[in-house]
Amino acid sequence: MRKIYLDHNATTPVSQEVLDAMLPLFKEGFGNPSSVHSEGRAARVRLDESREQVAGLIGAKPSEMVFTSGGSESNNFAVFGTAFAPGNKKRHIVTCEVEHAAILNPLKQLEVMGFHIERLPVDSVGRVDPERVKNALTEKTLLVTIQHANSEVGTLQDIGRIGEYAHQKGILFHTDAVQSVGKVPVDVRNLPVDLLSMSSHKIYGPKGIGALFIRRRTPALFSPVCGGGQENKRRGGTENVPGIVGFGKACQLAKERMTRGEVERLIEMRDQLWGRIEQSVAGAELFGCSDNRLPNTLGCGFESADGDTLLIALDMEGISVSTGSACSSGTGMPSPVLSAMRVPVEKINSSLRFSLGWGNTLSDMDRVVETLARAVQQNREKSLATPKAGSIE
Ligand SMILES: Cc1ncc(COP(=O)(O)O)c(C=O)c1O
Structure with a gap:
């Protein structure tokens, strides 16, 4: 019996091309990208190429991409990174009721610490009214975080208008684009987003790898993973090179498929x-x-x-x-x-x-x-x- 898999929003199978790109990194390409010798330099080259591929899928600059362990970490990074950013004194965050748990749960933790979280309702088809977002913004708002696409019903939010409203008041805008990237065009050159979450395993890449887009000139964020100076000092830890290379390949393939x-x-x-x-x-x-x-x-x-x-x-x-x-x-x-x-x-x-x-x-x-x-x-x-x-x- 031929299996029919119709649960791609939960996860996708790894593409053969992605697997082929990753496998050598477990053998001869095992180097640590921070090492100076030839193995390290070879790994660095692959890391840089992959960063370009991931950035290329969303029209970002490679330097604006920070690799993470997946969509959940990217979302946590955006939420905690802005809430605990050096010098931030604001305590109000605007979100909506249909966000993924990787947004709602970090926000719950902030609430316990005294932050004021405003969860906007959605209509019967799952849409947030951008005017409600506009009306919710105050001088105390530090972040608006509204997802791009919902994983359960697929509804797309008007992140263009929502982001504009946030920017009119000088407020940072994050979108969880884990379900939309690779399925619909997402181009940060035309979108008023400061932070955007991506995940590899939703687009035929490996699990346990994702990225947070941080637009250039975004004020420094608190880093939830402190360690060495990796990822331009924004997220510590030796890079998951095989995962990153697989993610890069998956992004390249997604871009090609969308144009075909x-x-x-x-x-x-x-x-x-x-x-x-x-x-x-x-x-x-x-x-x-x-x-x-x-x-x-x-x-x-x-x-x-x-x-x-x-x-x-x-x-x-x-x-x-x-x-x-x-x-x-x-x-x-x-x-x-x-x-x-x-x-x-x-x-x-x-x-x-x-x-x-x-x-x-x-x-x-x-x-x-x-x-x-x-x-x-x-x-x-x-x-x-x-x-x-x-x-x-
Ligand atoms: C909208 C959305 N955000 C975040 C995540 C979490 O991504 P990851 O599984 O890479 O941590 C998911 C996964 O289901 C998702 O659908």
Whole structure:
């Protein structure tokens, strides 16, 4: 049975070209880039090349990129780096309810320390109103952090306007672009962002490596990882050269794919998937913004069905997806993103996320819809046949 992987927003398989680029770095290319001898210098060359590739994907200068251990560290770096920046006396940060945990949790920690965190609501499709951001800004605001794309429903935020409003008041703007970079064009030359988070494993690179873009002339940040003078003294620790080289290659490939029209192919597959779901599965509902959305992401609910049961039924047929229910997240809480969009709990518990990738095909979508339609029908029949707790038989 051919496996169909539709969970690319969780992680992606490492591309063969990425793996080929990385493997020699574990053998002959093992040098420490800070060493002066030939092994060290060779590693430094590879590091510099990769930094150019990563910067090239978002239109940044190589000197504006700091390598980190992934999107989570980049987000923590942006939040703690600005809050504890030398000389900062401001204590107000503006964010929104649908941020990733790697933003929300560091902000919670700051709140305990006395910072004032303003979490703006989103509308029913997961969008933050830029005017609300504007109105929330005060002379005490040190940072606005609003994600570019949401991982669960794919909704894209208007980071252009949000960033402009922040800049009009001289406030730093960070965006978590972990889900958007490599899927939609992101060019920091045209975006009013000071800090931007990226992660390699969402774009067919290895796990455990990411980057924070720090625009030139951004005031010095507090460094959450202090050590040697690596990364221009901004993040200590011997560089993960194989990971960085893999990340660089993944960025180069993502850029090539986007210019070859592959994004349009993703949109076609995603739209065909939703179109066929709508036709074949009664009571299916799309979550998130229908137009301003990641090309690969489809979040939807299936009335009177149970998302976890559907996930398992699909998995048994070789199809991997994810859900937003309390059970799958392991937190005991239904998806905070769908909750913030005011989706009722029973609908959240019926939800599935399909996130497509370069390896999927249009014929995969046919098999997914057939299997899903069957699974939903079986699930509904079973729940009708099961007496509800407390009912009289
Ligand atoms: C929007 C967003 N930000 C940050 C992260 C964390 O990235 P990483 O897994 O590289 O730490 C993720 C991962 O799911 C994400 O989707």
